[in-house]
Amino acid sequence: MARMPSAERRRQLTEAAIRAMTRDGVARTTTRSIAAEADVSLSVFHYCFDSKQALIESVITTLTAHSVTVVKEAIRPRATLEETVRAGFGAYWDHVRAHPDEHMLTYELTQYALRQPGFEHLARRQYELYGDAYGELIEELGRRMDFRLSVPVSVLARYLAAMTDGLTLNYLVLGDDMAWTDILATVTAQIAGLVDTDSAPR
Structure with a gap:
């Protein structure tokens, strides 16, 4: 996976979260599903958002x-x-x-x-x-x-x-x-x- 500045990675994960929440609803959207939507590992998600x-x-x-x-x-x-x-x-x-x-x-x-x-x-x-x-x-x-x-x-x-x-x-x-x-x-x-x-x- 190519390295990306943390601010850009946060933007990528945020846009992925918007897509996932729009499709599945806020309550049913998990950190795991957002990571999958952004095509990154769960550890990358937790690095960007605590x-x-x-x-x-x-x-x-x-x-x-x-x-x-x-x-x-x-x-x-x-x-x-x-x-x-x-x-x-x-x-x-x-x-x-x-x-x-x-x-x-x-x-x-x-x-x-x-x-x-x-x-x-x-x-x-x-x-x-x-x-x-x-x-x-x-x-x-x-x-x-x-x-x-x-x-x-x-x-x-x-x-x-x-x-x-x-x-x-x-x-x-x-x-x-x-x-x-x-x-x-x-x-x-x-x-x-x-x-x-x-x-x-x-």
Whole structure:
């Protein structure tokens, strides 16, 4: 087996865990099955992760990064703030539609962490990551487009995290692609309405 930097090996094992958990469920995915999915020995797994908690935290962080990356790439400043926000949410929903099982896994991870003694902090960490990611996106967009919000960034970030979480689960349960055009238009208009119009770019 070729030697690999530990950070790269952890990334490999994390992606293998995502595939295994998506296929088999979180509770039924073992360290042995993850090692087999990554085609490494069990000892390599234990060298990279000292506990299942550490692995699950890495999985949560990686899944969040998957979504955040596509949004960051989409929200380059456009003609108006509303167009920019629409592009960001559109990219996120494209990711949900392309990877529904991955997004389903995020909800399973939350339930697993809340029900597993000693893992509860991972569910909290998961939702803190969502809020942190939105906060960073809002601040970055504010710098690039020079606007002020009528609510604190922390409040809007947590609101967006909760709203996206609920809408994603709603979509996974109900589907109905046709409805999402109007839903995204509503969300975009609502967010644009929270911008101080005296400071927004024209």
